Amino acid sequence: MDSHECAVLKLFLVGVLANVWIMGGLSADDGFSTEPTTPQPKKLCNESWLQWEVEVCGEDFKRDMARIDPQHWCNLSHFISEYNIFTLCTETRSHILHCYWPNSLVETYIIHIHKHFFSNCTLEQVVWVDPPEETLTILILIPVFLTMAMIALVVWCSKRSDNFA
Known part of the structure; x- marks a missing residue:
């Protein structure tokens, strides 16, 4: 070897x-x-208890939001700490009850909360406007010139390879 x-x-x-x-x-x-090591038996999620726990978190959130003026409900800086506490509450309670977070039950409740407090927070319909002529011209010409340059490079390289053959 x-x-x-x-x-x-x-x-x-x-x-x-x-x-x-x-x-x-x-x-x-x-x-x-x-x-x-012997694997621990997986505990099942108690969804009925989780529903009750999530509603407790929601009631706390509703109580906290009642202290905030409704005209500020669309301004995240006014209620971010309350919303964070609500989210952490649902997450913690889910994990205590051996449930995944977010699961469909929690998501449904969060959507319910959003519809209740934040349904009027949507902005006006966004009106799309064309960019200025100069910007539009540049955005069109750059790919055209790059395509022509790539074609020229391929043709030039193929002619050079014929010379070396």
Whole structure:
């Protein structure tokens, strides 16, 4: 066996052993435990309880929003902390009850809250306006010139390759 082949083989074996050692993991107790851990049984989400908990969060949010003047409901800076507390409340309660967050139940309730407080916050219909003539001309000419330059480059390179053949 060639010395290079032997070195490559040794390197491969060291790599495999290092990978096995790393992938085996280290236990926090003794440092070298290889006993498999038993998976914890997955607890099911109690959706009826979650519905009640989310409504409690919503009632707290409604109480907090009642303290804010309704004309400021569309200005996020006036209620961002209350909304953050509401979001954290729904997230925390979901995790306590072993439910994913956001799930369809929480999303439905959040949409209900949005419709109640923020339905009048939509802006006027956006009117799209064409850009100025100069901008429009530049936006049209740049791709045209790039396309022509690429075609010229391809033709030039193909002629040069014919000379080298």
